[in-house]
Each structure stands twice: as C-alpha cells, then as structure tokens.
Amino acid sequence: MELILEGIRQALTLMFGLDPELLRVTWLSLLVSGTATLLSLFIGIPAGTFLALQQFPGRRFIISLVNTGMGLPPVVVGLFVTIILWRNGPLGALRILYTPTAMVIAQCVIAAPIVTGISLAAMQSLDPRLRLQILALGANRWQMVWLLMREARLPLLAAVMAGFGGVISEIGASLMVGGNILGQTRVLTTATVMETSKGNFALAIALSIVLLVLVYVVNLTLTNVQQRSRPL
C-alpha cells in the first residue's frame, strides 16, 4: 500500500514538475499511437464500409479473417514486423527498425483490423431499408456511402477509441520493433516494464498512472465529440 502511495506521489511530482524525460516518453507514446490510429482509420473505415455494403464471393471468409485480426496478439505482429524490417530482411533497405516509424507500422497493423471490424459492424447495424431510401431519393453511390457513414458515426467513433486504446496500451510489438531505446523509442509501456524489472516499482506505478491519465484525456476528448454530435 505504501508503495502505491509512493507511486502516486512520484507520478504527481513527475507530472507537475514537467520532468523532461517523462514528457518525451509521453509525447512519443501519444505521437506513435495517434499516428498509427489515424492511419488505421484510413484503412479500416473504408475497408469495413466496403465489406458491409458489397456482396462478393469470399466475403464471409475475409470477414472471419478481420474478426480474427481484432484479437491479433501484439507480440506476433512485433515478431513478423521485426523480421520483415531487419536490415537483411525483405524491407531492410528502408532502415527503419528500432525507430518510431517501425512502431507506427506495427501498431497500425494491430489497430487496422479492430477499426475495420467495428466499422463493419457499425455499417451493418444500420437499417437496410435506409440504403434503398437514400438511393430512391436520387443519391449517387458515393453520396449514399457518405450518408450511411454519417448515420453510423457514433459506433465509428467507438472504433477510433478501441483502436487507440488497443495500441497505446500495447507492449509486445513496441518493445520488439522499437527496442525501448532511451530518447528514441522508449514509450510509456516499455518504460514501465523496464522500471519494474529494475525494481523501481514506484516509478513504474508513476508511469502507469501517467499512461492511464493520457488514455483518459484522449477518450474524454473523443467522448465529448461523440456525445455532442449525437443525432437527435
């Protein structure tokens, strides 16, 4: 119990003292996971919408893959991305292993199926007659997709939150492709694991608290956006 109090005390000291190392680690977490989430939206929302609206052979099979991908273990992603990015590997010429860019790629691979799966469910949960009605009113195909996405915007925002939550809290892939390098690829989760193994439990608790606060602030912002624009 003392330890947890000490952790909270350290967390407050670090946060309000604007500890430069803590700031850097926190920004990197936010930057990497934010960029990865943003990229996964560009992939996931169109993919989910397409799967929801289009009938084609093999569709069920692809949907089952997407649903499996929602539970993709980060360590597995980390391992494969590492091997692909090795300098003697298939994409080695890019020389991006152990950089934040590599972490963005790995996290994007983790988040994209989550966003796709939730977008798919969101679009499918719309009343199918809505499509007919929109088309009957003379909308073209893109206008229809846009209107449907508007209609599904609340669950689509949930997809954003789930994707972001999945990657900001992820450790296996970040550790493998990033290497937890001080000042370069150390993020809140990898720093927490390292401090725990160093025995700096109070500092590890402090980092966890900062991570929780960060996730809370991001989700609070998104929730505000979501609830403000609730359809009447």
Add this chain to the structure above:
Amino acid sequence: MVRWVYGILLLFTGVMVLAGCVGQASAPPGLATAPKPAHPEVILTTTTSTQDSGLLDVLLPMFEKQTGYKVKPIAVGSGQAMALGERGEADVLLVHSPDAEARFIEAGHGINRRLVMHNDFVIIGPPADPAKIKGTASAVDTFKKIAEANALFISRGDNSGTDALEKKLWGQAGGVPKGQPWYQETGQGMGTTLNVANEKDGYTITDRATYLARKKDLKLDVLVEKDQPLLNIYHVIQVNPQKSPKINAAGAQAFADFMVAPETQQVIAEFGREKYGEPLFFADAGKVDEWN
C-alpha cells in the same frame, strides 16, 4: 458531423505539432562540434544487466559525444544478442557468455573479441536457507545440495549468459533438473527473475551488479559467492563485417575501441561505487584474457 471530423483532425494535428516541437527542442545543441561519421547508426546488442544496472546510461552518451555515432542499444540476453549478430542484424555485441562467445568467434560470426570487465555471480536465496547451502565453498556442491533438498530454484531459462552459466553448473552437479517441480524457469530477464524468486522464497543465481542494484527490495541473501566458476566475464565483439554489407564495421570498431579505452575503463571501475558502496564492475581491458 463536420464538427466531430474537425475535432479529431484538430486532436491529431495538435499531437503532431507538439511532438514536432518536442523533437526539435530535444536536438542536442552541441552536435555541430562533434565529428560526423558516414554511417552514424550503430546497433549494439547487449545483456539486460548492462541496461538494468544503469551502466549503458552512463557510457553511451560519452561514446556518442566523443565520436558522433548514434548507438541503438538493444538489451536482450546474451543468447539473443549473439543470434542477432549471427544474422548480421547487429554491429557490435557486449556479452557475458564465454563458452558461447568462443563458438560464435569460431564459426566466423564475430571478430576482435576483447575483454572489457568482470563482476561475479552470487547464489542467493531466502535467509531461512532450507537447503542449508550458506557458506558452501563450491558452486557445484551448492547446486547438488539444492537438488538433494528439492528446494525451489528459479532459473532464467532464457538462454542468456547467466542462464548458460547456470546450466553449465547444473551439468557438473549431475544434470539440469528440467521438469522437476522444484525447478522453475521464468524465461525473462534478471530483474523479473529476482522478483519471482523473492515472492516464492526460491534460490537463484544472479550477477552481483543486478543484485546490488535491486537489494533494497529483496528478502534474499547472498549465500554462496567467490568460487572461481562464478566469475562473470564481459567481452566486446565486433560482428564480422563480411557477413553483410550492411554492417557498420567502422562504428563497431569505434565502439569496441571505446569500451577498452583507459578513460572508459576508469568510468566503469568507478560506476556504482557512490550509490552502492562498492563498484558494480571491475575494469579488465588489457589484462590477460583466460577465456579467449
């Protein structure tokens, strides 16, 4: 609708801009004066003990300032460190697994293996000492006693330098007790393994540096120490540049030279003395290398 799209875009743009500012602010101002090597990035694979003890945090900034290289230290077990070297995915290794290192050099994966420093391993356990090992002179006899008593032993089990030494000692004590209920493998680094041994009141073997750094929150005492096989020897090895054209041979050479330079050795010899009352490592560069 439009409002929430703007909201999200604003949020992410904010993140990018702020992160950009932080990135710029953190660029070291003194870099203009440092030398600029053609290939500045050096990948160092090393053991967890050099990271967890804090030694790298002291040495790497020194090296980067002196030479202009940028080191990417990847802290893994010695086994993985060498496996990455073997694939040409590392430039230089700082490891402590002498037998495996010898095989690594023999197979042509590495060159120029040089002695850097040593400390020693200690066998630790609960103060109650159920296997009555305290004060045993020989490490092998200690392991025999633990096996006879079926006393809980927590092993790294991760193919690291510490793990290799532990397995070697078990081999001499009559075989690795794999599969025995009292012999448990964590598969993780030294710090985590110490936590597990501490919680379960088990015996384990650890390098002294990590033990000293962690002593304050452990209920485990040093029970057996100072036997010759318990020496923990660190070598620096350059990955053979013929393995892959992508290996930064010059950077590896510079780092290896740095590790054995008198000034660096002085820092290693003093490291930890202030905080723990005794140094964590003993500088050895240039001494006769019995493990070569």
